[in-house]
Amino acid sequence: MSDQKTIVVRGGQVYDHDGDVHKPKVADILIQDGNIVAVGQNLESGGAEIVDARNRLVVPGLINAHYHSHDTLCRGLFEELPLEFWLLYTLPLGINRSKEELRARTLVGALESIQCGITCVQDMLGLFPLDDESTDVVVDAYREIGLRVVFSPMVWDIPPIAMVRHKDSLPPDVQDMLGTVGRPVQDQLDYLNRQFNRHATASPLHWAIAPFAPQRCSPKMLQGCAELSHKHDLPVYTHVYETRGQRLIARELFADYDGSLITYMERNGLLGPKLNIVHSVWITRPEMDRMAAADAGIVLNHLSNLKLKSGIAPVLDLREAGVRIGLGCDNCSGSDVQSIFQAMKTFCLFAAVSDPEPGAPLAHEVLRHATLGNARTAGLQGKVGAIKAGHKADLVLINLNDTAYLPYNSAARQLVYTETGRGIDSVMIDGRMVMKERRVTTIDTDGLRREVESLMRHFIADYDAVVKSRARALPYMLEAHRRMWEPDVGMNRFIARTR
Numbered sequence: 481m482s483d484q485k486t487i488v489v490r491g492g493q494v495y496d497h498d499g500d501v502h503k504p505k506v507a508d509i510l511i512q513d514g515n516i517v518a519v520g521q522n523l524e525s526g527g528a529e530i531v532d533a534r535n536r537l538v539v540p541g542l543i544n545a546h547y548h549s550h551d552t553l554c555r556g557l558f559e560e561l562p563l564e565f566w567l568l569y570t571l572p573l574g575i576n577r578s579k580e581e582l583r584a585r586t587l588v589g590a591l592e593s594i595q596c597g598i599t600c601v602q603d604m605l606g607l608f609p610l611d612d613e614s615t616d617v618v619v620d621a622y623r624e625i626g627l628r629v630v631f632s633p634m635v636w637d638i639p640p641i642a643m644v645r646h647k648d649s650l651p652p653d654v655q656d657m658l659g660t661v662g663r664p665v666q667d668q669l670d671y672l673n674r675q676f677n678r679h680a681t682a683s684p685l686h687w688a689i690a691p692f693a694p695q696r697c698s699p700k701m702l703q704g705c706a707e708l709s710h711k712h713d714l715p716v717y718t719h720v721y722e723t724r725g726q727r728l729i730a731r732e733l734f735a736d737y738d739g740s741l742i743t744y745m746e747r748n749g750l751l752g753p754k755l756n757i758v759h760s761v762w763i764t765r766p767e768m769d770r771m772a773a774a775d776a777g778i779v780l781n782h783l784s785n786l787k788l789k790s791g792i793a794p795v796l797d798l799r800e801a802g803v804r805i806g807l808g809c810d811n812c813s814g815s816d817v818q819s820i821f822q823a824m825k826t827f828c829l830f831a832a833v834s835d836p837e838p839g840a841p842l843a844h845e846v847l848r849h850a851t852l853g854n855a856r857t858a859g860l861q862g863k864v865g866a867i868k869a870g871h872k873a874d875l876v877l878i879n880l881n882d883t884a885y886l887p888y889n890s891a892a893r894q895l896v897y898t899e900t901g902r903g904i905d906s907v908m909i910d911g912r913m914v915m916k917e918r919r920v921t922t923i924d925t926d927g928l929r930r931e932v933e934s935l936m937r938h939f940i941a942d943y944d945a946v947v948k949s950r951a952r953a954l955p956y957m958l959e960a961h962r963r964m965w966e967p968d969v970g971m972n973r974f975i976a977r978t979r
Contacts, residue, residue: 485513485528485529485911486510486512486527486529487510487512487529487530487531488508488511488523488524488525488529488531489509489511489533489538489875489877490508490532490534491532491533492506492509492533492536492538493505493506493536493537493880493891494506494509494519494538495537495538495539495540495847495891495892496866496867497844497848497851497852501843501890501891501892502889502890502891502892502893503890503891504537507519507520507521508520508521508522509523509538509873509875510523510528511873511911512525512911514683514872514873514910514911515871515872515873515911516868516869516870516872516873518869519867519868519869531877531906531908535879535881536877536905536906537877537880537891537895538875538876538878539597539847539851539867539875539876539891539895540851540864540865540866540867540875540876541597541598541628541864541874541875541907541909542596542597542598542599542851542854542876543599543600543602543850543851543854543855543864543865544598544600544601544602544807544808544809544818544820544854545602545779545806545808545853545854545857545858546602546717546758546779546808546809546810547593547601547602547604547808547809547811547818548603548604548605549585549586549590549601549603549605549618550585550605550606550607551570551573551574551585551812551814552585552586552588552589552592553573553581553584553585553588553935553936554570554811554812554943555812555813555816556813556816557569557813557943558570558813558814559787560789561788561789562788562789562790562961563643563722563723563790564643564644564658564960564961565954565957565961566813567640567643567658568657568950568953569943569946569947570811571640572657572946573942573943573946574606574608575608576608576609578935579613579614580931581935581939582614582617582621583617583618583621584928584931584932584935586617586618586621587624587928589601589812590621590622590625590627590629591625591923591925591928592817592818593627593818594625594626594907594909594915594920595901596818596819596820596821596901597821597876597878597904597907598818599627599628599864599874599876599909600629600630600684600860600864600874600909601627601628601629602629602630602688602717602808602854602857602858603622603630603631603632604634604717604758605631605633605634605690606633606634607633610633610635610671611671612674612675612678615633615675619631619685622684622685623684623685624922624923625914625920625922625923626684626912626914626922627684627909627914628683628684628685628686628864628872628874628909629685629686630687630688630715630858631679631685631686631687631688632687632688633672633675633690634692635663635668635669635671635689635690635691635697635701635705636662636663636668636691636696636697636701637663637696637697637698637700637701638662638695638696638698639659639660639662640658640659640696641655641659641660642695642729643658643693643695643696643725643726644658644725644960645725645728645729645732645960645963646960646963647960649959649963650953650956650957650960651956654952654953654957657950657953665698665701665704666704669701669704669708672689675687676712683872683910684909684910686858686860687714688714688716688717688858688859689705689709689715689716689717690716690717690718691705691716691718693718693719693720694718694741694744694745695726695729695730695734697718699747702744702745702748702749702750703748705750706748706749706750709750713859714754714859715754715755715756715857715858716750716754716755716756717756717757717758717779717857718750718757718758719757719758719759720741720742720745720757720758720759720760721761721763722758722761722785723761723762723790723791723964724762724790724791724969724973725961726762727762727969727971728964728969730744731969740764740767742757742763742770742771746774751774752776753776754859755774755776756778756779756806756857757771757776758779758781758808759779759781759785759793760778760780760793760798761785761790761791761792761793761794761973762969762971763778763793763794764970765801768797768798769801772801772802772803772804775804776803777803777804777805777806777853777856777857778793778798778803778804778806779805779806779807779854780793780798780805780806780807780827781809781810781815781823782826782827782830783815783816783822783823784809784811784814784815787814787816788814790973791973792830792973792974792975793830793973794834794973795830795831795834796834796835804853805849805853806853806854806857807820807823807824807827807846807853808823809822809823819900819901820850821895821899821900821901823850824843824846824847824849824850824895824896825896827842827846827849828842828843828846828896842896843892843895843896843897844892846896847896851864851866852865853865872910873908873909873910873911874910875908876906876907876908877905877907877908878899878903878904879903879904879905880903882903884898884900884902885898885903904918905917
């Protein structure tokens with residue numbers, strides 16, 4: 481909820497996507513009831529609260545277009561694990577957790593996001609059980625801390641074992657470790673409909689539809705999600721082509737859909753302007769062209785794709801195809817930090833090594849992806865992502881005294897290539913100052929730290945038990961993983977090893 485008052489952010493360098501992206505002009509920002517009313521010189525409003533932004537770079541709040549709050553307590557527990565192995569451990573750690581843990585883990589991720597200049601996250605939440613009480617805990621935590629959220633509880637009816645190619649080669653008890661039980665379609669669609677009514681969209685809470693992945697959803701589930709998206713005018717997010725195995729699963733199990741998960745979604749009503757597919761490491765060029773023609777979006781998550789050994793998404797091809805692009809940070813155990821700065825820099829560096837010829841500057845382009853582009857994924861275009869009249873007052877003030885700006889030659893380039901988050905001074909969301917002079921003001925951060933320390937004693941005991949119980953699965957999983965790399969899929973998304 482915005483503060484019902486007038487604020488003037490005075491004398492900062494205001495970043496304008498369409499202006500001078502290297503040396504933004506000094507301007508004031510007039511805010512009323514959480515909305516930007518005007519941007520200009522020497523703006524006056526009697527009795528307004530003044531925010532001194534001198535020697536600050538004021539940028540639109542960064543948006544994280546792909547995130548899962550359910551595993552923030554797993555940070556630092558995993559390394560060098562392919563996705564399917566990682567799921568072997570993380571899936572059971574998300575089931576039947578206490579309400580205290582649900583609240584704490586939501587606040588931990590939200591706190592980090594704010595401290596990193598993220599003012600909006602798309603939370604593709606894996607919630608077990610999928611019920612009203614658990615949902616209330618998460619929604620209330622976001623409202624408490626003040627982070628804008630595009631809330632998207634994941635739905636699926638085909639069990640997690642479907643993520644593994646050659647799953648039938650695994651012993652039954654190993655299959656059970658990954659999950660072999662589905663969930664009823666109508667129960668989940670009814671749950672979503674009920675939540676949209678119980679928690680009506682009211683800034684800073686927004687909704688999206690999140691079928692887990694095409695191979696985890698029957699046609700009935702995908703069609704139900706498409707109908708909900710149309711009925712409530714909501715965006716859709718789903719994991720697609722994250723791994724080489726998923727490319728093979730599409731070819732082998734979806735032959736009736738041209739071996740394409742894009743065709744599968746299209747025939748079930750999802751391919752269109754509301755669709756955002758996440759990862760897309762192993763997407764083909766014809767599928768990119770179809771995505772672009774449908775105005776469907778792709779949300780890149782390079783950091784988790786690298787850590788989980790999925791490969792490198794084809795940045796150059798996506799740009800050439802004209803697909804609209806968003807950026808995400810993904811899980812706290814899969815990429816470790818909710819930093820859009822890292823995501824932006826990685827995007828530019830992968831684009832650089834995709835073509836040996838000199839290319840166009842990308843810093844200002846990726847800043848648009850991280851703000852305007854990510855807003856578009858959520859259907860929030862014209863509302864967030866820019867510092868303009870009529871937009872929400874989601875702002876980040878960056879201290880230009882930080883050494884990342886010594887010397888200060890380009891706002892865009894130094895935001896992308898040198899900013900680590902250290903320079904973030906203050907963060908405003910919906911006209912509410914949620915962080916001021918590096919201190920988050922909306923929650924008791926010391927109390928949260930103590931609470932997490934207490935919860936982790938039980939959590940780590942559960943983690944140790946999971947690791948021990950999964951030891952038997954590893955040789956079978958490794959054999960299935962190696963078989964995934966045998967067939968030719970007509971593309972390479974990995975760095976080749978030299979021998």
